[in-house]
Amino acid sequence: MKNLILTALMVSGLTGAIASTAAGQQDSTAKEKSKWRDRKEYSVTLGIRDTESSDSTRRTKASKGRFVGGLTFTRIDLGYSRLIDNGSFTLSPENEFLDYRGGKTSTFSFDVVQMGYRFNQNFKIYVAGGFDWTHIRLNKDITIQPDQGELTYVEEDIQFSKNRFSSSYVHIPLNFELRTSENSKGNRFYFIAGPEVSFLLNGKVKQKSDERGKQKFKDDYNFQALRYGATARFGYAGIGFFTKFYFNDMFATDAQKGLKNMSFGITLGLN
Structure with missing residues (x-):
């Protein structure tokens, strides 16, 4: 997972550098820059800049609206996850076995496809699709048991140097995007919010100890x-902040009723 996160950040940084270099070369004439961007309504993009529009020549076209979309690698969310137990950040006695290390309980997600409609230069609605991971770094030396009707665990007589309890989902957000006009540097402020549904791919327990070495269970x-x-996301240019909150319970079990998940952190690739 660490390699995946590092790869995502390297791709974003490299693409940002390429985008900046390309923008510098295209500054020879504002007209050529606008025409190049006019062809990016449907595209494959890797980066943190919105390449689908420009303020210079498209203002007259913006009022007509247009469909936008394609493959993408953007809205890379990297941050922390927190469990909320019936409105409290303190776990109830029934859920104390899920006690976790806040600094190492994380979330990571990104989008790979999007399709929507831009009404004008400042407002767009689109549906996206991507992947989402939540990693809970457990404090207790326990093993969550697979193939059980309830969330069940056993206490271990060994000490784990890593005991991570994870879930992975395919997510489909519906986003409403508001953005300002470009400033003199070609950047904008963004506000993006909307509902999201996710479908479970799998859960995983990953453990590391001197006695057993590395173990993985799915x-x-x-x-x-x-x-x-x-x-909800808010940012400037290609970087911002996000927060996510899930309305239904984290687990489909009676004992964990009211246990929900939220996350927050930074977003790379706002467009």
């Missing part, structure tokens, strides 16, 4: 098969 672990919530 199961659904009673994570919700269908998760729904909302996301």
